Amino acid sequence: MGKFKLVALDMDGTVLNEEQKVSERNKKAIGAAIEAGVTVMFATGRGIQSARPFIDRLNLQSPIVTTNGGEVWRAPDDLMKRHQMEAKWIRQMHEMAILEDTWFWAYAVEGVYNRDNWPGDIDSIDWIKFGFHTENLEKLAGIRMELEAWGVFEITNSHPFNLELNPLGVSKASGLIDVCRFLGIEMSEVIAMGDSLNDIAMIRAAGLGVAMGNAQEEIKQAADLVTATNNEDGVAQIIEQYILKQSN
Incomplete structure (x- = not known):
């Protein structure tokens, strides 16, 4: 070989x-x-x-x-x-996505959730990853700056118009x-x-x-x-x- x-x-x-x-x-x-x-x-x-x-x-x-x-x-x-995400992080990012009026989604053990099917009980779900999507790059940069200040996330993207969040080091x-x-x-x-x-x-x-x-x-x-x-x-x-x- x-x-x-x-x-x-x-x-x-x-x-x-x-x-x-x-x-x-x-x-x-x-x-x-x-x-x-x-x-x-x-x-x-x-x-x-x-x-x-x-x-x-x-x-x-x-x-x-x-x-x-x-x-x-x-x-x-x-x-x-x-490597799971803390429910409190998911709740805060969900609130941020609603406030900023962006598309959002999250992967969990139980399935994939987004703006169209967001669950009522965040604490009962095993969260793995959260994502934001907006074509407003200024808004996206602002969201990234705020999330970086938390100091708990690995922040990447899979497209120039999105952000993807995992626990730091993952x-x-x-x-x-x-x-x-x-x-x-x-x-x-x-x-x-x-x-x-x-x-x-x-x-x-x-x-x-x-x-x-x-x-x-x-x-x-x-x-x-x-x-x-x-x-x-x-x-x-x-x-x-x-x-x-x-x-x-």
Whole structure:
């Protein structure tokens, strides 16, 4: 086997194209990497609920990092670790979102909640991640500044118009470190690919950090290299070059 033993893939904007599909070339490359003995896994901001259809479609039995590191899975139905948000944080951020009139959503063990289906009893729910969305960048910056002052959050995004909140120290990188420990490999043996700020920690920590061609500029600056866009099979191009050529 070559230098890299694990490929960690962000989903939206990375392995999924703009039609929210995995292209045939990406699917073929992922399958070939697995056949070559390399672990291919998702490291996503999505919860397990919305990641599972793609996990099933690709027949992945590998570990998974979901909700930006909020949950780490040994396999799709085998939870390794969960980092929960305090209910009081969720209540305060919900109040802030209402006051600022932004879209908001939150992942919990029990499901996904948003402005359209917000629960009445916040304290009875096991919260994992909260998010804000607004196209008013001045308003978004103000929300971020206030949340930073709390000093308890890891603040990232999965799109320039949103903010995503996890407990401080929880990220895709922290999740990948747990996975590497479980698999008995080093972070230097990991390829990590992504396009948004919630990918930057794992891109910096991986042996090969790859930004998509459609990535936010800050991600491109942090990465070791930039591949093609998610609509141009950028994931497959990296797997073909850095995994499949090594195994031949």
